[in-house]
Amino acid sequence: MSTDAPADPSRRPFAGSANPRAVRGESPLPTAAAAYWEAAADSFDEEPDHGLRDPAVRAAWAARLRGWLPSGPAAVLDLGCGTGSLALLAAEQGHRVTGVDRSPRMIARARAKLAGREAAFLVGDAAEPPVGERRFDAVLVRHVLWALPDARAALRRWAGLLVPGGRLVLVEGRWGEAGPIGVSAAELTALVAPLAAWARVESLVDDPVLWGKEVTDERYVLLAEVPGRDTAVAGAPLASPSG
Numbered sequence: 001m002s003t004d005a006p007a008d009p010s011r012r013p014f015a016g017s018a019n020p021r022a023v024r025g026e027s028p029l030p031t032a033a034a035a036y037w038e039a040a041a042d043s044f045d046e047e048p049d050h051g052l053r054d055p056a057v058r059a060a061w062a063a064r065l066r067g068w069l070p071s072g073p074a075a076v077l078d079l080g081c082g083t084g085s086l087a088l089l090a091a092e093q094g095h096r097v098t099g100v101d102r103s104p105r106m107i108a109r110a111r112a113k114l115a116g117r118e119a120a121f122l123v124g125d126a127a128e129p130p131v132g133e134r135r136f137d138a139v140l141v142r143h144v145l146w147a148l149p150d151a152r153a154a155l156r157r158w159a160g161l162l163v164p165g166g167r168l169v170l171v172e173g174r175w176g177e178a179g180p181i182g183v184s185a186a187e188l189t190a191l192v193a194p195l196a197a198w199a200r201v202e203s204l205v206d207d208p209v210l211w212g213k214e215v216t217d218e219r220y221v222l223l224a225e226v227p228g229r230d231t232a233v234a235g236a237p238l239a240s241p242s243g
Contacts, residue, residue, distance in 0.1 A: 038103045048212025052085045060209040062089045065140075068169045068223060069095060074137035077161060079126040080144030084110025084119075090140070091117045098122065098136070100129045127154040135163045142171035146182045152191055159195040165228035168192065171204070173219035185220045192224045199224035 052058040065086065069076060073094045078087045081099030083106055091097050097119040101107050107121045114121075124130035126141070127148050139158045148154050158168060170192075174182035183191075185201045192199050204210055204219040211219070 038105050040103075049210060050082060050085060052089070054212060056209050057212050058089070060207065061086065062092070064204075064210070064221070065089050066093060068167075068221060069093070069140070070137050070167065075135075077129065077131065077136040077139045079129060079139065079141045079158070081110055081121065082106050084113045084121065086140060086142060087119060087121075088114055088117075091119050095138075098131065098134075100124050100126055100131070102126070128157060129161065131161065134161070136161055136166060137163055138167045138169055140169045143173070145170065145172055145188070151183065155191055155195060159226050162226045164226070165197075166226050168196070168222070168224040168226070170222045170224070171220075172222065173204075173217060175217045180217075182218070184218060185222065188222050192222060195226060196224035197227045 048054055048057050076090050076095045076097050078097055078099040081087050081101050084099055087097045087099045099110050099121040104123050107123050110121045122130055126144050145151050172183045174180050174184045200223055202221050205215055208214045
């Protein structure tokens with residue numbers, strides 16, 4: 001998803017949605033509906049961090065994914081996958097990827113991009129992925145949570161799609177000055193805490209190659225592992241947001 005949508009002027013405290021207009025079903029701010037992203041599909045890959053057409057940008061994201069995803073071949077669920085650029089990197093690293101997006105045009109582009117690879121793409125809601133009883137080693141989500149009307153419910157659902165000891169990889173941020181939108185690292189850490197055995201935050205602000213430009217707003221990844229079969233959530237420590 002893009003982070004270039006116009007900012008909402010509200011400065012209300014975070015209450016489960018970082019995009020108040022998404023709650024009300026208004027536009028043109030992105031919502032969980034497909035129409036906005038259908039219209040954006042043709043130009044989506046023009047953003048450096050979407051299309052990954054610059055070899056340096058592509059290499060930077062590939063290196064990050066290698067550190068964030070499980071080391072061995074794993075089942076990875078990419079939610080809000082867009083045109084499949086991150087899914088392609090994961091597939092190139094040997095992972096079995098399932099991508100979900102509400103936009104049929106985005107999904108068509110992702111299928112073409114990963115033709116011949118071990119990957120499947122489904123049209124559906126990232127908040128309620130249509131994957132049935134399947135479970136995954138990692139759930140990868142980039143710039144999606146901020147646009148959903150109920151972030152807490154989505155996180156619970158995503159954690160439930162992981163195998164014991166599975167990993168959430170959540171790339172998020174908070175953008176804009178006059179009326180910022182998004183989810184801060186502190187807010188997301190608090191939301192994830194009841195679900196995770198451990199979590200840590202890595203700042204992505206100091207790596208402009210990822211974005212194809214210098215950035216000054218808050219951008220980060222939160223990595224969290226759900227409890228294994230013998231791990232209790234209660235009392236499990238979580239790392240404080242860093243960077």
